Amino acid sequence: MTRSREPSALRQSLHIVRPHIGRHWKLVTGGLIALLLEVALCVLEPWPVKFVIDSVTASLGATLPPGSNTPQATIGLLLACGALLVALTAGRAACSYLSTVAFALVGSRVATDLRTRVFTHVQVLSLRYHAAARSGDTVQRLVGDIGRLQEVAVTAGLPLFGNVLTFFVLAIVMLVLDPLLALVVVGAAVAYLLSSRRSSRAITSASRTTRKGEGSLANTAAETLDAIRVVQAYGLEHTVSGAFRSGNETALREGIKSRRLAAGLERRTDIIVGVATALVLAGGGWRVIDGQMTLGELVMFMMYLKIAMKPLRDLAKYTGRIARATASGERIAELLDEPIEVFDSPTARPLDRSMGRLTFHDVHAPDGYGRPLFAGLSLEIPAGQNVCLLGPSGSGKSTLVGLILRMVDPSSGSVRIDGTDVRDVTLRSLRGQVSILLQDSVLFATTVRENIRYGRLDATDADVEDAARIANAEEFITALPSGFETILGGRGNTLSGGQRQRIAIARAVLRDAPIVILDEATTGLDPSGRSVVEASMETLTRGRTVITITHASHAVHRADRVLWLEDGRIVEDGSPAELLKSPGSRLSNWLAEQETTVRIRS
Incomplete structure (x- = not known):
């Protein structure tokens, strides 16, 4: 299961950044050109050293292999080779600088674009998602995980492409120079691949657990800081700190495991490179003695070997980072895969300013957890009517309001404003018709x-x-x-x-807006504060369609109409005066309970 999942996770990571890389194709192209020039200069760089060594050994009377045609050393030749080496080194350094800067710029811009894309996506997800999601983990994905994904996509990924290209070019050059010694380089690459394959899977698995643990830590921290008054008032600092410490230690263990595995891969690669170098040195020395190659060619081959082994070392160094970033990419992909449940239809049009008449026709809709709630709800609210929604928790009051704002859509039936289905208009224009005031x-x-x-x-x-x-x-x-x-x-x-x-x-x-929604807007305020707020609300609601969700008895008497909801059904509907005429009505019983509670408190 793990083996099949991790390559898919890497493909997921690359898939979500690929569209953003394409937007910066000029920088990417410039960086790749600089990278190719750097590879070419790497191939040429050892040649001045070869000429100097062979010409000096020829001047000292050494016998060179037939056909070498190496001139004897002169001051002019030595100075020319030295100048050429400086030029090649400087050119390679300049190309490396340009490619590094280009890729860094691309990486930063891709991360910025992707972060904006993910944040925009999160904002339009339904209330059902946000009710279940934990904000700390979402923020961690937006900030930390995208930063790590930047490493695998560009900062590490594109330079690694250059390193791999360098290795293959130099492998071909070494095969031309000496096929026997080149086999040592090929063998080193095969040994590295076998060693890294198992390690990379283990590192990715540990990194995935680490990132999830860090997401949980972010949740704990965010929840604690949001509720800091409660934490301090109830003396919960030690309890919360204990939970944070436990999660922190778990994330630490997995993080150490990931880095230990990465460090082990790097050291094994050092050993592979050391063995390859020793074999080439011994075998090449014997071939020089045997007259099969010159001393300059041996030195050049050793320089090529050093350059060719650098990609292996870099691959080992970046494997841990790539594995950690892949785990982060997986978390970003999960977030982007969350479906957008409410969106503008292709034919949606702006809604002109409405009168505020609301119609619910045969509405079937789930609650915030996806469970069935409304089953065939029908309701008409005339423009300018002040409606008070009452009922026990979970009866559907907030869901009813959410349907008006299209926070959720009904699974069947329709919600209309002035006869227009809310799904036929743009979300922006629809929500512009509504003002909402929360507790x-x-x-x-x-x-x-x-x-x-x-x-x-x-x-x-x-x-x-x-x-x-x-x-x-x-x-x-x-x-x-x-x-x-x-x-x-x-x-x-x-x-x-x-x-x-x-x-x-x-x-x-x-x-x-012509429609005003008041959701427990005065709950928790002291009497003097509530009276000022209520006076302000009186001005706000005058002449508008008002839907009030409340548990305050004084708000009921100001309403034109009371709707009592239970289990997604309207069980009482009428003016306060009409409903209060019936002693057994739910509104009468509820108001009696409210008055009893007030007397007890006073």
């Missing part, structure tokens, strides 16, 4: 002004300030150190809950 308002680590402007990106500064004024947020914003230009902390945690909600309301006001 935990999401703010970003940027200025207050930009947080509000996210409601409508083309809004002017005056529009932003007007929205803040309508949302009763202007007073506390201007009191901040830099006013609207104050940069908020992560998730807006430098503000109180009520302040965050009012900025979120200002953002919704700026959006000016």
Whole structure:
């Protein structure tokens, strides 16, 4: 099983980066040309040394093999050979520099393109995926794994191509010079391949486990930092640190195993190269004594051997990196293979500003875990109606809202806005018809002004300030150190809950959408903060279609209509007054429980 999986993992890694390499074909072509020139200069570099040694030995009276036609050494010849060697070395160094820079640039740009592609893909995945995925591991794939994949794709992969090309060219040259000694080089390459084959599989397996462990560590760290108040308040530092330490030690063990295997392969390669060098040195020396080759040819052959063995050493050195990067590539491929469940159809058109009439017709849809929830749900919400959704957890309230926004699509049936199926319009225009306000308002680590402007990106500064004024947020914003230009902390945690909600309301006001969704928007606020937020929400919702998910009894009395959901079915539907006339209604029982709870608390 492992044997069949790892080559596939390498192909996966190369497959996901290949389209991005093609975009930078000019740099790749330039790098390859420089690489080919470097190989050519490597082939020529030993020749000046051969001429010098053979000419000097001829001048000293040594007998050279017949047909060598080597001139005797002169000052001019020696200086010319020295100058030629310097020129060849300098040219090879320049070509190496150019190819290295070109490949490094390609690698950085490919990594940037791929990271953008993966991040874009993750953003459009359904809520079902995000509900199950762990954000720390996803971030680890986006940042760490793509960086490692860069190594196998370009930084290591393309130079290795040059090394392999150099080896084959020099092997051919050595076969022409001395076929018998060249067999030693071929034998060394075969020995390396046999040695590396088993090691690379083991290194990849260990690297895969290491990367998964590091992903789990990232999850633990992200979850701990997001919930740091709870961790500190409940004294969970030691418990969380213990879990982190355990995962850290597991990742460390696998990482050490991977590097130990890679180091073992490198040392075995050193031994193979040493044995090959010794055989060529002894065999070549005997052939010089026997008159089969000149001393200069032996020295040139040894230089070729050294150059030809460098690719083997580099392959051994890069095998560990390639194996680790392949494991990372596998994780990136898994992320890109996650299907996009909600997308624009080829015929999707922009949705004009709607009145806000919502229609659910025979809707069948699963819950967030993929289990059946709605089975034939039909519902009509007129434009401008204020609807309150009630019901136990898991009854389908959030799923119903998700269907309007196309966070999920029904498996059958339809959801319509003003008679238009939401699947027939573009996601951007559809979601532009809706403002949503959540219990935990999401703010970003940027200025207050930009947080509000996210409601409508083309809004002017005056529009932003007007929205803040309508949302009763202007007073506390201007009191901040830099006013609207104050940069908020992560998730807006430098503000109180009520302040965050009012900025979120200002953002919704700026959006000016005909449909407003309020999901537990005042839960957790103190009475004074809630009253200010509710006043702002009154302005936001006036004249719009409003869908409120709440467990607050005061929100029910302001609604035009109450829908009670259980197990994906609407079991009560009517105005609050109508439903409260029936003492046995679920709404009556629920409100009675709420009042009892309030009395007990007071």
